[in-house]
Amino acid sequence: MANLLEMQAISKGFPGVKALSDVSISLDKGEVLGIVGENGAGKSTLMKILAGVFPPDAGKMQLEGAPFAPHRPRDALDAGIIVIHQELSLVPDRSVAENIFLGNLPRGALGAVRRAQLNRQAKTLLERVGLAVSPQARVRHLGIAQQQLVEIARALSRSARVIVMDEPTATLTTAEQRILFATIEALRDAGVGLVFISHHLEEVFEICNRVTVLRDGMAVETRSVGDWTEASLIQAMVNRPIDALFPERHAVVGDILLEVEGLAAPGAFSDVSFAVRAGEVVGLGGLIGAGRTEVLKTIYGALASSGGRVRVGTRDARIRSPRDAIAAGLAFVPEDRKGEGLVMPFPIRSNLALSTLGKLSWFRSILAPKRIDRLADKTVAELRIRTPNTRQVVQSLSGGNQQKVVLGRALTTHPRVFLLDEPTRGIDVGAKVEVYRLINALAEQGSAILVVSSDMIELLGICDRILVMRAGRLAGALPRSEFSQERVMQLAALG
Ligand SMILES: Nc1ncnc2c1ncn2[C@@H]1O[C@H](COP(=O)(O)OP(=O)(O)OP(=O)(O)O)[C@@H](O)[C@H]1O
Ligand SMILES: [Mg+2]
Missing domain, CATH: 3.40.50.300 (P-loop containing nucleotide triphosphate hydrolases)
Structure with a gap:
């Protein structure tokens, strides 16, 4: 038959x-x-x-x-x-x-x-x-x-x-x-x-x-x-050995780098307060619609806040736009790579250079092609982005490799605080380990990392602490010693 x-x-x-x-x-x-x-x-x-x-x-x-x-x-x-x-x-x-x-x-x-x-x-x-x-x-x-x-x-x-x-x-x-x-x-x-x-x-x-x-x-x-x-x-x-999905991290936890106090955004979330220290990886868990993405976007100035304060390092940061955020030392990796992350018909190299070069990008990309090439080649190698060369348009990359370009671009601005929204969405096992290594390396270099992920195993595997959101509010915080899927689910669903 x-x-x-x-x-x-x-x-x-x-x-x-x-x-x-x-x-x-x-x-x-x-x-x-x-x-x-x-x-x-x-x-x-x-x-x-x-x-x-x-x-x-x-x-x-x-x-x-x-x-x-x-x-x-x-x-x-x-x-x-x-x-x-x-x-x-x-x-x-x-x-x-x-x-x-x-x-x-x-x-x-x-x-x-x-x-x-x-x-x-x-x-x-x-x-x-x-x-x-x-x-x-x-x-x-x-x-x-x-x-x-x-x-x-x-x-x-x-x-x-x-x-x-x-x-x-x-x-x-x-x-x-x-x-x-x-x-x-x-x-x-x-x-x-x-x-x-x-x-x-x-x-x-x-x-x-x-x-x-x-x-x-x-x-x-x-x-x-x-x-x-x-x-x-x-x-x-x-076709190569992978020893551990979640590599160990040896970061020293330092001063507070990101502090959020009473932050609110109309219709999305309210009264959100927490701090992330240098060397720390903090997860933001919860169900879809709980307000996790909105918290990241508001900190980054991509959504208007209706109250509260954001402090980066020891200073009050007046962040009204992503441009202010980048200047203050923040980087954001968005969940929707097609809508917000990438300019699909542009080459990989231009996409990688977009954040560093800002408004002058096109002018400067004419002036500094060597520098952009170096930056692009380095990022492609580090993240194992699979492409014949960095002049290929992003559109022609496979889904997971597009996601790596979004991540790579955030790295180019040398930020102190990373806001990552579903950073491994669509990424294969091998590349996930690379991303986790990268997160560890960033933490070890003294960055603060706030990560949203719907993959609970991932959150439990890479975070030092997990903040759980439910219906626009923080429902609780779990230190590593209290990590379990059940505890996260309980907080996410019941508060
Ligand atoms: N329209 C296109 N033009 C040029 N190259 C392309 C095009 N579509 C796919 N490719 C290339 O073909 C190869 C296979 O891509 P494909 O999208 O099928 O991968 P995939 O297995 O679905 O990966 P992923 O898990 O990342 O989604 C990749 O090297 C990709 O860059
Ligand atoms: Mg695919």
Whole structure:
């Protein structure tokens, strides 16, 4: 009997990069296939070929035994193949309901959209993915995790034979992830074939039936999930030993570098007070929507505060804009790399230089190309950013490598205080260890680090202290000696 989907000997090159060589995978009905691999291994490229975004250079596909060669995304959709891409593709100024049914809106006799029906159907789908927002809300006002859930609701709105989720959980909290997994199981039991791409290996072990490892554009091995161990999977992915996920830190804790007192931002959070010392890594935990990102942005001057004080070192810092923040010695790594972090059509080197050179960047980049090249080469090497050279546009990088560029840029300003929002979102295991090493090195050099992460294991692994937020307030603080997932969850959910 033919498989649901076969991709056979697929190859694809981009200028300077062989993204896929001779990759074959198969998918059965009622199966979840995991695809794992380092940043730039070719996972998203393989799925874009399946989705009809671009054709392969060589190789072919079969769907239930029949040849399948989509010329455009529409062809794949019509064949029942739904790919939720890593970089979300919603229309910000349309409502949640309109986005869910985009290209598929229920219409009346005269072609008018049936609003009531639209919103009713959207509401049902939103409940299935556990997203508590109004169908009429603009997508623009949603956080990344919420947008991710809207994409998933959109996939559910169509009758699918194959659903691909390219890092669906990168932004989700535990509760949302539970709902997503229940949804995946229901789809699987209904005979849908699913592809699940993730850097969270524990999730891969939980939800997948078989796992394929891609490395350097090649399919190294496929085994049923029980035949992999975490160690063998990592070994196959990175092909080099990784000793400890959370390297040890030997920082000496010094004076207070960042002090926040009674900070508030209208509608987001209030009465937030804490301090971070030199050499300290402090985590900010909590559920999505608890106000963590807003706290970072307000400290950084990207959101207006409605009260409170921020002190950097021993001085009151009057931070009204990110420019003031950088001058005061702060650096911010945003969660939304596409929206706020990067200028996608610009080269890596210009993106890395943006913060240091500020307003003069274009003028100075003409004057100091050598300096920028040195800076860019150093950062690319340090963070293992995978690219043929630093003149490549950021758009052409894999998702995880884009994230590394955002991180790299923050480093170039030599800040004393780092505000990191989901710094390892979408980053592979090997690169995560690099990022943790980097955080340690920064702390050892006397920086203060405040980090928001939805990955609880990560927070417990890298922080000296965890502050937990709930509904716009600090619900509590845990020192290392009191660290446990249960304690963080308790504070996050119950206060
Ligand atoms: N449009 C493009 N133009 C040029 N190069 C590209 C393009 N798309 C992908 N690449 C390159 O192809 C390779 C594979 O990228 P891909 O996005 O498939 O990786 P990935 O496995 O999904 O990584 P990640 O885990 O970071 O998302 C990378 O080297 C990337 O830079
Ligand atoms: Mg990818």
